[in-house]
Amino acid sequence: MNKKLYLFCLCLLAGYMGLAQSSKPDYSKITLVIHGGAGTITRANMTPEKEKAYKEKLNEALKTGYAVLEKGGSSLDAVEATVRVMEDSPLFNAGKGAVFTNEGKNELDAAIMDGKTLKAGAIASVTTIRNPISTARAVMEQSEHVMMIGPGAEKFAQEKGMEIVDPAYFYTETRFNQLQKIKDNEKTELDHNGGSGSTENIFIEGKKFGTVGAVALDAYGNLAAATSTGGMTNKRYGRVGDVPIIGAGTYADNTTCAVSATGHGEYFIRSVVAHDIASLMAYKGLPLKKAADEVVMHKLVERGGEGGVIAVDRNGNIAMPFNSAGMYRGYIKKGKSEVLIYKD
């Protein structure tokens, strides 16, 4: 064989292997990380029953999303399926369990982002969409837009066949009582929140931090992030937090990481939290954990922004830093699964 032909064959082989490599799924790295909100979540504020209920639902959400990844499904499918489980539970401040606004309504926000294409979808202030995360995905995939809000977003959801519910679907007694309690506090200008140890206080003290989210790495090396929330109890004036703001509460880019945040949304918007973590990786070369710690444990702390994030990079490294008392969180990776609530 002459030298030129030999080189040609070598190139063909290399090309084929490269192609095979990029399309061959690698199941060893598939990873799913979730959160169910951060805030003043301490053992003193928790009952064994409540803790059990949260852990069970977090595990169910993890298993649901991981099953998608194990079957070769996309990270987008996995984070959507995972978030839907939490949206359908009254335990979390998203979907069914959304908190009440000052006017006694439930206004929901959600966002999703595809790390492969950098496409994203977000909705805000919707009141009739059962699973906001799925409509956010429809905005991403079935419209030329990234963000839709209010009645317009609901019209879009209806046209795309999303499940529409009566606003009463989002009524839960716990959340309604929380609103009344906060309103009473406002009226009497007294602080009833300190030290009583009732489970109500978890929500009142931690009222700003209820959110659910998921980030995933699939067998094809693609990252995705999804976040969904009912926002802030007693919120007024069409307030929107960081969740539907791409770069703040939700971000994914295959070249760096996928991030979903939960915390005092205003601080997370100002600090462009999710994109800042990705930028520290991209431009400063920090590994995921250091980048996430720099933003959540240093920058946000200095600026007074309470909360946390979950994140995963293209190699399946994960980070779950939070600067609040607790954060409902968990992950599955290489068959190992863990669900955590408190700091220790």
Add this chain to the structure above:
Amino acid sequence: MNKKLYLFCLCLLAGYMGLAQSSKPDYSKITLVIHGGAGTITRANMTPEKEKAYKEKLNEALKTGYAVLEKGGSSLDAVEATVRVMEDSPLFNAGKGAVFTNEGKNELDAAIMDGKTLKAGAIASVTTIRNPISTARAVMEQSEHVMMIGPGAEKFAQEKGMEIVDPAYFYTETRFNQLQKIKDNEKTELDHNGGSGSTENIFIEGKKFGTVGAVALDAYGNLAAATSTGGMTNKRYGRVGDVPIIGAGTYADNTTCAVSATGHGEYFIRSVVAHDIASLMAYKGLPLKKAADEVVMHKLVERGGEGGVIAVDRNGNIAMPFNSAGMYRGYIKKGKSEVLIYKD
């Protein structure tokens, strides 16, 4: 004099000079940069009368904001005053000149950010607020929130004494005709946009890129950014673009730069444009111009995102890159003022 005492005096002097330095205004660096939208703006599509009208209004906006800076006013006051001039003009797609939605309404978005405190305010989808930029500032300074949308934001504006107008205030014949023309095009599924050379085409072809914005550096070294828009002609479903998204269309941080964007909003959101420019400066050490070029002339071009940004850093360096045919833009710096429209 012994050595210790000498060193002590030296420290005192240095301390005093440092203090004096930080509180003494430095008028040599005050800078104001503005834009009035980017898109298919070419000489072939322009009339001399129209060009004159745009240049006059851009100059008026520049002079208004610069007068604030020259009197020792803050960069926040300057960008707000500047944007208000453009909001009050029917020439630009913001405030008075806002484009029409598919439903024949004018839905306005705006955002402002303070580089000193990283505080920010944004509103979206409002229909009765004469100067959205001033309400965005009220959200920043008179509420604990960053973003308010829809009727809630309007209620807030009213409570804070902002000027409320009848939605009919935003009616302009030019914009209404643009909507009808686009709707007709949709109906007939024909492309009427090419080559007729009428001034209408400026808006139809460049329909996605109408926005106004300002960035400034004041005598105290503080940066600020402000952006305001009527969004996209014929927009549906409560679509929101990059303008009110902190980090995408609007961002300011004294340690890096202030940025205001104008372009195809969806691409600007996905690329977190304004914060990406700041991150390239902060983490990769790029100077402002290189950072802005990297994002606007490379990343956005690769991703298909048409538009541009204006930016200023803490030393008064400016950048005004755009990858579209034209961008209404201008600056004043050290008494030198320039207003530009086309590429050459």
